[in-house]
Amino acid sequence: REKEEDGLETSPSKAECSVWEDLTLEKARLELNxxxxxxxxxxxxxxxxxxxxxxIGFLRTDDAFILRFLRARKFQHFEAFRLLAQYFEYxxxxxxxxxxxKATDPGIKQALKDGFPGGLANLDHYGRKILVLSPSIIDRYTLVDILRAILLSxxxxxxxxxxxxxxxxxxxxWSNFTFKGWGLGSLAGSSGAEQDGPVGQMWLAGRNLPMSDVEALYANIPHKDVLQAVRNxxxxxxxxxLVAELCDFVLIxxxxxxxxNLYLQIGRTAMGTHxxxxxxxxFMADLEQRFLSFCPLTPT
Incomplete structure (x- = not known):
């Protein structure tokens, strides 16, 4: 960028733009075919x-529009057309x-005004546009408004x-983000009265959201238990x-x-195994089914 006398940056010079365009064209040739x-x-x-x-109603089939999809699929014609069809089908x-x-729609306008999504003025060193999302402010809008604002951008x-x-x-x-802002209440679950966010509005009052996680799952599943889960x-x-025997062969x-040195893993499973x-x-599905079989109330 050029520098003015007071030290402020101005827009790129014509020479810089020309070099940048040449680099982009070369990248398109090498990486996108x-x-x-x-x-x-x-x-x-x-x-x-x-x-x-x-x-499907293809509302646009002009050269510039189709070129977007060719670039997105590295000039593989059928894949580009399939993406084009999916776009209009959606x-x-x-x-x-x-x-x-459009940007004048009240919901979209407010989301865009608050920077959802936000875009940095400068590109990164690869020439990519940098977008910023902050889920902590999502409780100001509906999920539909946010999605529409992102799609329009x-x-x-x-x-x-x-x-x-x-x-x-x-x-x-993700700073200052809470599930309550999304209408999900606490991680342990909350009453319908607390679920006043955009997601919570879609739920029935009085329901809870149980959540759990497994620490180091692959490294903690015993072979015997998972083989029984396969049989179940x-x-x-x-x-x-037969399937259990094949799984056992892979596991051992x-x-x-x-x-x-070469090593043989003798316990649990390797994370890189297909x-x-x-x-x-x-294993987790079988564990869940066995757990729910003892519960007086089950999810609906």
């Missing part, structure tokens, strides 16, 4: 796919969300070709035993390298 020589052909190939979805299925979809910013290439960075400031989750006994054959997430989910 964008080729200026075939750009119009790429756009037309996506546009030609529109007729395959007569159930708008078509949520008409109320996009009614009076993104719609406006994504018009910038440089941001289409370089992207965004999102910073969320499959009605057919033969299939259940987890090898890893540390330095020049089946670990499913394994943990099955």
């Amino acid at each position: 964008e080729n200026p020589d075939t750009l119009h052909q790429d756009i037309q190939e996506v546009r030609d796919m529109v007729i395959t979805r007569p159930d 708008r078509q299925q949520n008409l109320d969300m996009f009614k009076s979809f 993104l719609e406006a910013m994504i018009e910038d070709p440089e941001l289409q290439v370089n992207g965004f960075v999102l910073i969320i400031d 989750s499959i009605p057919d006994t033969i299939t259940a035993n 054959h987890s090898y890893f390298r540390f330095g020049d 089946m670990a997430p499913q394994y943990a989910n099955i």
Whole structure:
């Protein structure tokens, strides 16, 4: 940026803008597979796919608009079209969300005025726009107003070709955040009278929100218990035993390298194992079912 005599910064010079544009174009070529020589052909190939979805009203199919989706999917034509279709399908299925979809709408205007979302004036060193969200002020609006304000902001910013290439960075400031601000009361649960936030308004009075967490889950599930949970989750006994045997094989054959040595994990499960997430989910689901079977009241 240029410096004025009083030391204040001014807008970038033309030379700086030219260099920045050249860098963006080069980045688009290297990272997004964008080729200026075939750009119009790429756009037309996506546009030609529109007729395959007569159930969707494609309100825009101009070059600049389609180019957004090509860049978002690194110029893979079908993936770009699928994203384009999903965009208009979402708008078509949520008409109320996009009614009076402009900055002058009272709810959107207030959220934007308070910086939800906020955008920093300068880009980061990769040329990305920096957005800031502060959930601590969410109790001033409805969730719909906030979502609409965010969507409208993104719609406006994504018009910038440089941001289409370089992207965004999102910073969320969780300081001063409380669940009560969201209408969730305390972590242990609260009465309906306390649930006056935007989420709480959707709940029935007198209900509680129980929450829990498991410390070091993968490292604390015994093999025997999870294998029984697998059997409990499959009605057919033969299939259940077969799947349990396969799981057991994976669990007792987890090898890893540390330095020049190879080790065999003999207890619990390795966090890098592909089946670990499913394994943990099955165990927790079985644990939850057994817990609820002893409860006089169950969730509805």
